[in-house]
Amino acid sequence: MLSFELTKEQLEMQEMAHNFAKNEIRPVETELDKLANVEEVFKNEAFWKVMRKAYELGFHRMSIPEEMGGLGLDPIVMYLVLEELAWGGAGLASNILVAPVAAMFTAMFAGGNEEFVEKYVRPFCEDKEAKHIGAWPITEPEHGSDCGFTADPEIHLKTSAKLDGDEYVINGAKSAFVSNGGIADLLLLMACVDPSQGTLGTGVFLVPGDLPGVSRGKPLDKLGLRLLNQAEIFFDNVRIPSEYMLWPPGEGYQMLLETIVTFGNTSVGVLGLGVARAAYEEALSYAKERIQGGKPIIEHQAIALRLFDAYMSIEAARALLWKAAWYNTTHMPGDLRLAAAARVFATDMAMRVTVEMVQVLGGYGISKEYSLEKFLRDAKPLQIMDGTTDMMSLIASTRL
Ligand SMILES: Cc1cc2nc3c(=O)[nH]c(=O)nc-3n(C[C@H](O)[C@H](O)[C@H](O)COP(=O)(O)OP(=O)(O)OC[C@H]3O[C@@H](n4cnc5c(N)ncnc54)[C@H](O)[C@@H]3O)c2cc1C
Structure with a gap:
């Protein structure tokens, strides 16, 4: 029979998330949302205190497999937690939701590359200070809705990744909407490798955010979700070894x-x-x-x-x-x-x-x-x- 009954473990996770949302997220969201200068939000100790607490509780690593240091939770549990976090404040909940994106894809697509797991996935999972944060830069100033799902071969991302020896050289800019764009240290970047294939010419790259040539814009000043950090990311001749392309261009x-x-x-x-x-x-x-x-x-x-x-x-x-x-x-x-x-x-x-x-x-x-x-x-x-x-x-x- 179909059941909506939650298990004891699921209820415990839900309760833990609710208490965190009520006692930590809600008060900080309420206070910092009122700051007129959004830049101050991400300089504020209260913002980072909540982020650190979220990491201590393991909310950043829910989706990563246990054998790589994550919690390996099933999606229903993750969504129970996420509903509570968003109940507390959807801005901070969004930061926490997006934080694992680069580490999670590295775990899934690094093709058994243990070096990548040790370098990027485990340190992310072991982090209790919110030092490791991921972002997924795909949209660009000129490409929002049409950055994927278009069969028009003339349309492709402007951010380019060109092979030079055994390195890719990345140039371009990602839009001001990139979640965690200003605070992420690890990027799951979509860049055009082969413009002749349109959007299918996109490759997916793991890009450490501190590489020479990577820079950020100011946090986006916006209507709501003011505690979600969003910022442009610029790439100026950023060089990355070719194995950092996690997914190649093509039909896949x-x-x-x-x-x-x-x-x-x-x-x-x-x-x-x-x-x-x-x-x-x-x-x-x-x-x-x-x-x-x-x-x-x-x-x-x-x-x-x-x-x-x-x-x-x-x-x-x-x-x-x-x-x-x-x-x-x-x-x-x-x-x-x-x-x-x-x-x-x-x-x-x-x-x-x-x-x-x-x-x-x-x-x-x-x-x-x-x-x-x-x-x-x-x-x-x-x-x-x-x-x-x-x-x-x-x-x-x-x-x-
Ligand atoms: C809170 C938030 C978080 C985000 N996080 C990220 C992130 O982490 N990384 C990232 O890269 N981007 C992120 N984005 C960007 C987001 O993906 C884009 O804003 C979205 O895809 C729309 O693109 P656009 O804003 O350029 O609007 P446009 O594509 O310019 O669209 C403008 C309007 O035209 C409509 N439209 C466009 N094309 C068509 C069509 N073919 N048919 C019908 N209507 C159409 C759209 O629906 C929209 O109403 C985020 C945005 C927000 C608001």
């Missing part, structure tokens, strides 16, 4: 990108789930306290219906996300349609629910005295992250 690139997008999208949906639940819980508790017309506003039908709709939408999103997570790990290489359905549903739901929960609080909903306006601002970027909801829907619709 499409399959790789599809796999990344399938897993990435489900995670983005879970971030939306956490934000929506945070907004719902705060609005529910307010509606039970706030008296208007001689009774708590939850007894006014318009408010009660809004709250029930939020409850129903959150439950539906979670069920779909869990199904996508279960299917996509038990049926490799997964189903992009299901991942896109879960992500689009959950992030659109988060946008709608956060707007409606602001309405429940009336004027206090837009006041910085409460968190509702922050939840609304945090929900919006989730409809754009890792491919816009429109693009994901369009790509998935071609697979119907």
Whole structure:
């Protein structure tokens, strides 16, 4: 029989993540989100204290196999944790979510290269000070939605990797949207190796962020997710040995990108789930306290219906996300349609629910005295992250 019952271990992980989210993430997100100068966020000791604590608890290495020093958790547990972290604050949750990307791909695709595992994967897993952080630079100022999934042979990434002897020489710039772009020490870089193949000419490189010629832009000043570090990354004649190309250009690139997008999208949906639940819980508790017309506003039908709709939408999103997570790990290489359905549903739901929960609080909903306006601002970027909801829907619709 199908069961949604969580095991004792799953419940323990969920509780640990919730306590961390409540006691560490939420207060720091609330305080630092208000800083007008976003650069100050990433210089602030409170930001790094939470990151270090997240690493101490092992949240950065959940997806890495146990034999390489990770926790090797199944995706349902990871998503239980991620929902709680995003409930606390989706900016910090996003930093933690993206942190393992380079180490995880090295673990998966270094082809048994023990030297890479010892040099990049184990130190990442053993890190308790948030010194090792990954980023996935793919989008560029001129290539966002069309940096993958396009058959047009004229379109390819501008960041180039050209073979020179037994080294690649990398030149170009990645967009200001790269998550962890300003703080990452290890990059999983997508660069064009063979422009004649269009986007299929892309190779995937492991690039240590301190190599000569790698530089960063300022943190992106943005609407929401203000604690997610996002910054441009520039490559100026960066030289890297040829074995640092983890995945070569060719037909297989499409399959790789599809796999990344399938897993990435489900995670983005879970971030939306956490934000929506945070907004719902705060609005529910307010509606039970706030008296208007001689009774708590939850007894006014318009408010009660809004709250029930939020409850129903959150439950539906979670069920779909869990199904996508279960299917996509038990049926490799997964189903992009299901991942896109879960992500689009959950992030659109988060946008709608956060707007409606602001309405429940009336004027206090837009006041910085409460968190509702922050939840609304945090929900919006989730409809754009890792491919816009429109693009994901369009790509998935071609697979119907
Ligand atoms: C929070 C967040 C985190 C991110 N993290 C990363 C990261 O870690 N690494 C990274 O490289 N990038 C990252 N990005 C960038 C993200 O992947 C891009 O923003 C996204 O793919 C859209 O690209 P764009 O912003 O250039 O918009 P554009 O591609 O210019 O799109 C603009 C609008 O046109 C629409 N559009 C474009 N093409 C089509 C089409 N063919 N049909 C219909 N509509 C179309 C889009 O849906 C959108 O509404 C992140 C973005 C956000 C918001």
